[in-house]
Amino acid sequence: MESFLGRYRNLTILVGVLFLQVLGLAVQVKRSGEAENTRLIRIWAVDAITPLERVLVWAQNSSGNLWHDYFFLRGVRAENRQLKQQIDQMRLEQVRLSEDAEQAQRLQKLLAFKEQVIAKTIPAQVIGSSGSDLSRSIYIDKGSNEGIAPDMAVITSGGIVGKVLRVYPSTALVLMINDQTSGVGAMLEKTRLQGVLKGTADGSVVLERVMSDEKVAPGDTVLSSGGDQIFPKGLPVGTVAKVNPGHEMFLNIVVKPAADLSRLEEVLVVTEKQEQNAVVEGNGRVRAADILAQRLPSVPDKPADTATTGSKIADGATAKATTPAANTQASSISTTKPAISQQPQPIPSVSKPASTGAAPVQPTKKKDSQPVESGISTPNRSSGDTTGSNAAAPRPLGTSQAKSPNGQLPTQTPASEDAPH
């Protein structure tokens, strides 16, 4: 025996080392179901690597900022002008969207829905990766010292990125949605079909568990469904890139992530979510039409009584029709009425249901709606509700939930029992 070990010493040691590693691996796999604490050995390894990464990222950012902030300012003036115009347009868009959101909140309140909102986020910088082609995970420069905990959602303004897997004192490991071990509850925005978003070995993202007889088309928006208890409902996930027949009766839907996962630099960690009843805000808000009225030089000041009437229409205090179409019309009417004529328009024409109520105000709308539409600039309204919004900002995530499959809000009726389920 001794001579055997001596003769095959190298091989024996190899087998011994491999056996120990296999044993260690087996123990980890067995414990993977249990609540896993971060192993001290990982902390040491991360502590050895990440400080250098921080320094390099800091140096890179500092030199980049120095160049971009002080030397390379070519075209900044033109860009500034363009951005200001963009801000103006987005302000109008924001007001319109907030009206839609409030409308949805009113409906949710009627139905006693609970909505989940992002209450607090922490910005973090990506400082490194796992260092493996087969594992899609990143390191961020915030850890338990800053309040980061496992299973927190990590997002960007574009869409979801992943979840916090392991937390160290000053860093955290984030498992991205394109890692093959990740899973995210997702749904298609238009059809509201739910599925599971999974990463693959080659780094692409697929939506699974959608039946093959469902209609899914490339370009469809995918949102988080909230079913995983990590990502709040309604966050943009990506768009459908390709639809293939999958295993058995399911489709294999390839999704292009909304966030550019290969070039992440800054992310937001959702540290606090709140579940609350839908809150309907008061009347002290600014209307898109009011902003337009201020901005257009040809529009004279509004008479007080007309403005009040317009607000009443849009607030739904007197109007029954609250579909987005009707709402837009109401906005148009309230602002543009004075521009054309000081005579108040007949209110009952708007207070009818959307399908019928729109007709009587058509002439006024045709004449006046042009500047409103160009100012608001919403070419793709159905998708713009969610994908265009900043996911980092606290916002009602149930907005899209209250919509019917065709993207329109159901007609509100005075009696709550008639409300759609």
Next chain:
Amino acid sequence: MPLTSVPITYTSGEQIEVYRFSFPVTVGVPLLALFLQAFLPRRLPFFSIFDLPLLVTIFFAMARRNPISGLFTGAAIGLAQDMLGAYPIGIYGIAKTVVGYGASSLGAKLDVENAGARLLVTLGFYLVHAAVYFTVARGMVNMTLNWSWSRGILAGLANGIVGVGLYFLLDKFKQRT
């Protein structure tokens, strides 16, 4: 002396020379490789195709020509790489242990000083590494990995080309025993 105890080698007297490295190089080069592997793919996404820790493992193992030293070098570098990742510790450790042992055993028998041999050896060990990794990951950790020969060989060649350059760079740190 029995005939079986005479090792049959294909290396000349000059090539069988065993090298050693200073402590800073022994520790610093693998750490630098791990750091670059973690840092660069975020800035240069194509860099993820390279496996610098694997190249360093092959280099040290071939230069030292000692299987025990090679397997421990591979195990240490592989485990360190595992610690930075999201998966259980040991997958890379096992794969690089095998590579370290194989490279050092091969280094003692073959001329691995010229560029062509180094390219082929690196390609071969890249495939061995991938095979062991896939076996362990699928067999023990139940990961669903898909092997692609075209991608594997392409990545192996890319690593081989980078490896040839890296090995000539690291040759400067060699010290004769």
